[in-house]
Amino acid sequence: MRYALSEIPVIKRVLHSRWLQWSLTALTLLFFVLAIIAGLVGTPAGNRNFGIVFVWIVWWALLILLLVPFAGRLWCGVCPIPAPGEWLQRRALVQPRPGGKLYTLGKKWPKAFRNIWLQNAGFLGVALFSTVILTTPMATALVLLGFMIVAVGTSLIFERRTFCRYLCPVGGFIGLYSQVAPIELRVKDTAVCASHTEKTCYTGSDEGYGCPWLVFPGGLTNNTYCGLCTECLKTCTRDNIAIFVRQPGADLLKTTGHKLDEAYKGLIMLACAFIYSTVLIGPWGVLKETARSVGTPGWFAYAGIFLALNLAILPGLFWLAVRSGQWIGQSVKTSIGKLFSDYAAVLVPLGLTAWVAFSLSFVLINFSYAWSVLSDPLGWGWNLFGTVGLKWTPYIPGLVPYLQVPVMLIGLTAAIALALRTARQHGQPAWSALPVAAFCAAATVGLLGLYLA
Amino acid sequence: MRRKPEIFALGVVLLVLVAFPAGIFGYQAFRTASASVKVVDIIARTPEHGGFSPDRLSLRAGEPVRLRLSSPDVVHGFTIPGLGVNVDEIYPGKVVEVDVTPDKPGRYAFACTRWCGVDHWRMRGVIEVTGEAGAVLPMEQPPLFQQLGIDIDAMRHAALVTPDVRPSSGAGAALQARLPQDLTDSDQRRTVTPADAFQNLRADPANAALSDGDVWDLVAWAWLKDTPPAALARAEVLYARDCAACHGPDGKGKGPAGVNLPGMAKMDPAMPKGPADFTDPARMLAANDVLLQGKLLRGGMGTGMPEFGSLYSDAEQSAMIAYLRAFLFKP
Numbered sequence: 001m002r003y004a005l006s007e008i009p010v011i012k013r014v015l016h017s018r019w020l021q022w023s024l025t026a027l028t029l030l031f032f033v034l035a036i037i038a039g040l041v042g043t044p045a046g047n048r049n050f051g052i053v054f055v056w057i058v059w060w061a062l063l064i065l066l067l068v069p070f071a072g073r074l075w076c077g078v079c080p081i082p083a084p085g086e087w088l089q090r091r092a093l094v095q096p097r098p099g100g101k102l103y104t105l106g107k108k109w110p111k112a113f114r115n116i117w118l119q120n121a122g123f124l125g126v127a128l129f130s131t132v133i134l135t136t137p138m139a140t141a142l143v144l145l146g147f148m149i150v151a152v153g154t155s156l157i158f159e160r161r162t163f164c165r166y167l168c169p170v171g172g173f174i175g176l177y178s179q180v181a182p183i184e185l186r187v188k189d190t191a192v193c194a195s196h197t198e199k200t201c202y203t204g205s206d207e208g209y210g211c212p213w214l215v216f217p218g219g220l221t222n223n224t225y226c227g228l229c230t231e232c233l234k235t236c237t238r239d240n241i242a243i244f245v246r247q248p249g250a251d252l253l254k255t256t257g258h259k260l261d262e263a264y265k266g267l268i269m270l271a272c273a274f275i276y277s278t279v280l281i282g283p284w285g286v287l288k289e290t291a292r293s294v295g296t297p298g299w300f301a302y303a304g305i306f307l308a309l310n311l312a313i314l315p316g317l318f319w320l321a322v323r324s325g326q327w328i329g330q331s332v333k334t335s336i337g338k339l340f341s342d343y344a345a346v347l348v349p350l351g352l353t354a355w356v357a358f359s360l361s362f363v364l365i366n367f368s369y370a371w372s373v374l375s376d377p378l379g380w381g382w383n384l385f386g387t388v389g390l391k392w393t394p395y396i397p398g399l400v401p402y403l404q405v406p407v408m409l410i411g412l413t414a415a416i417a418l419a420l421r422t423a424r425q426h427g428q429p430a431w432s433a434l435p436v437a438a439f440c441a442a443a444t445v446g447l448l449g450l451y452l453a
Numbered sequence: 454m455r456r457k458p459e460i461f462a463l464g465v466v467l468l469v470l471v472a473f474p475a476g477i478f479g480y481q482a483f484r485t486a487s488a489s490v491k492v493v494d495i496i497a498r499t500p501e502h503g504g505f506s507p508d509r510l511s512l513r514a515g516e517p518v519r520l521r522l523s524s525p526d527v528v529h530g531f532t533i534p535g536l537g538v539n540v541d542e543i544y545p546g547k548v549v550e551v552d553v554t555p556d557k558p559g560r561y562a563f564a565c566t567r568w569c570g571v572d573h574w575r576m577r578g579v580i581e582v583t584g585e586a587g588a589v590l591p592m593e594q595p596p597l598f599q600q601l602g603i604d605i606d607a608m609r610h611a612a613l614v615t616p617d618v619r620p621s622s623g624a625g626a627a628l629q630a631r632l633p634q635d636l637t638d639s640d641q642r643r644t645v646t647p648a649d650a651f652q653n654l655r656a657d658p659a660n661a662a663l664s665d666g667d668v669w670d671l672v673a674w675a676w677l678k679d680t681p682p683a684a685l686a687r688a689e690v691l692y693a694r695d696c697a698a699c700h701g702p703d704g705k706g707k708g709p710a711g712v713n714l715p716g717m718a719k720m721d722p723a724m725p726k727g728p729a730d731f732t733d734p735a736r737m738l739a740a741n742d743v744l745l746q747g748k749l750l751r752g753g754m755g756t757g758m759p760e761f762g763s764l765y766s767d768a769e770q771s772a773m774i775a776y777l778r779a780f781l782f783k784p
Contacts, residue, residue, distance in 0.1 A: 022462055026465055043523070045496050045525035093462035093466060289501075378477070382484070
């Protein structure tokens with residue numbers, strides 16, 4: 001049920017070119033630089049500043065509505081944030097060093113943090129201040145600059161793309177949701193890998209570098225940690241790696257390897273979808289004001305509720321659902337911890353569709369700001385392309401609910417199907433999945449209530 | 454073999470990291486240098502989030518300036534009364550450009566004219582216009598309430614006499630010959646309270662034949678005679694813009710924005726809470742025009758009353774005081 005897209009000659013040639021990743025990254029770096037400059041010295045009015053409009057509306061729309069659902073981690077392959085660090089590490093921009101040699105202290109990331117807990121914490125940190133970051137160009141610029149500085153520092157000390165793999169707050173959820181994408185990078189034949197003693201895809205060769213994401217492609221079973229940089233396509237001497245078109249969400253059908261940090265990532269994303277939908281687009285202006293008033297007693301209360309919802313309340317409710325299912329199914333063979341992580345697969349389609357629905361509500365309404373900002377990116381009175389006079393025009397606002405409802409229902413259907421499948425995997429009767437299915441249904445109804453109210 | 458592509462790639466990256474930012478600033482510098490007018494961006498935010506940015510501008514007399522007004526949050530308005538600039542609406546995301554050439558040195562207040570938030574009235578700024586290089590701005594004369602040493606925060610007794618029916622300025626006009634000098638002359642009349650004026654007129658044996666109602670009509674005439682209908686109409690517009698939200702359109706002090714304001718109860722808990730009731734004769738007839746002007750100019754310290762008067766011209770201040778009187782006196 002999969003088709004090797006990269007075997008099409010023209011696509012294969014492009015994917016094997018060393019210019020592909022560099023040229024796309026140089027382009028995104030250009031936009032990144034403009035976003036930073038606009039944030040630092042441009043107008044403080046967010047809707048007239050490239051940093052706000054192109055990062056939080058255009059890029060976000062591209063990422064959550066198109067790239068992640070349909071192309072997985074493609075963004076990570078061309079992201080400008082780790083690029084300078086990687087170029088310094090390689091002391092090269094395009095061509096590989098002989099043997100794929102890297103110039104870094106090459107420290108290994110501490111074992112205790114070889115998971116996505118730090119990414120979860122980083123995402124929570126950014127999300128907690130998001131009402132400020134998303135609307136304040138200076139804050140956006142400083143956050144982006146901060147990411148890049150940490151990425152460069154990490155590249156100089158640690159091996160490969162340690163930042164992307166273990167630290168990037170954005171990469172964490174992109175990886176989680178990329179499991180839904182209908183494309184994957186995998187080996188064609190694992191037997192070929194087994195007999196390939198050099199493992200150049202991981203160690204590097206004269207053709208390129210070992211996997212920057214610290215992943216052995218021969219063992220890849222899901223998209224979560226593959227950054228789609230296509231380096232392994234170039235370094236595999238057996239031409240045994242390809243990019244496949246596959247059944248969407250195929251990664252979610254796997255039966256092993258679910259981890260608690262990834263389960264929490266799913267819960268945090270769902271909780272944040274709820275909080276954003278309530279605070280950012282809900283009708284309660286006082287909530288938005290409180291969330292923006294950093295340092296006030298009201299904000300501390302908001303922060304407390306935010307963290308409690310993310311780390312205790314929603315995980316607690318999900319745990320209760322899983323525990324109820326365990327009780328209903330009279331299953332004692334599987335520990336509650338494993339059930340919790342396995343059932344958390346339902347949070348991927350549920351959370352992704354929640355974020356798509358949430359994003360539809362503000363992206364379509366606000367996308368038209370992009371045209372005037374394109375001509376006047378810093379709000380300095382330019383009119384580069386003659387579009388500065390184009391007025392703010394919500395796109396198909398009446399259609400938004402009609403898009404949100406089916407999207408959320410697709411997510412709910414997939415989540416319930418996954419819950420049933422998980423129950424079967426653990427030898428439980430189908431109705432033991434009922435509490436988790438009810439959790440998903442309640443989340444969907446709650447979110448739709450917020451969107452449609 | 455390896456070098457050429459790397460040099461090309463490095464060149465492109467340097468273009469992105471160095472030449473591109475340099476180009477941005479260079480282009481802006483070129484635009485500024487070649488612009489025919491000075492352009493000043495003013496961002497209008499709700500006062501809780503900073504108000505006008507910048508809120509102080511320094512300009513030169515005779516220098517044309519283009520103000521580019523924008524709002525990142527809610528609809529604001531913009532006025533520079535001293536320069537005749539009025540922008541009714543600045544919608545979020547929309548830029549409004551206003552060209553202005555201040556011709557005289559001085560300080561010109563600017564303000565928001567839309568109720569954009571709880572602290573809307575704090576949304577102010579100042580333009581300092583200088584003449585020749587190094588010239589010092591002229592000293593402003595202190596307002597009359599300061600010149601006369603009137604403490605506008607002091608508690609005052611209610612008027613001891615009040616009319617039974619609403620006095621009519623029109624009816625009083627027929628008796629104008631009876632007005633004494635201190636009420637005919639506007640400057641003198643401003644220092645007298647209407648209640649005192651009534652009592653002085655009443656005590657004058659020459660007015661013994663007049664009823665109390667006639668005397669009150671005469672007082673009403675004295676207080677409204679200097680304000681033409683056009684000025685009252687202008688004051689009505691200003692009142693709706695600046696005052697009605699708290700004092701109410703009918704002047705009874707029941708406007709929605711004034712519900713939680715302390716009012717004079719801040720000074721004396723026995724006083725009614727909230728904005729002043731301009732239809733209350735005991736209160737209004739015990740206040741002279743200088744006192745009312747002081748309240749307009751400085752606001753009510755601690756009462757929640759903003760200072761709007763600094764946005765008004767002298768004529769507008771006088772008209773506004775007459776408009777407030779008209780809640781009691783029929784024009």
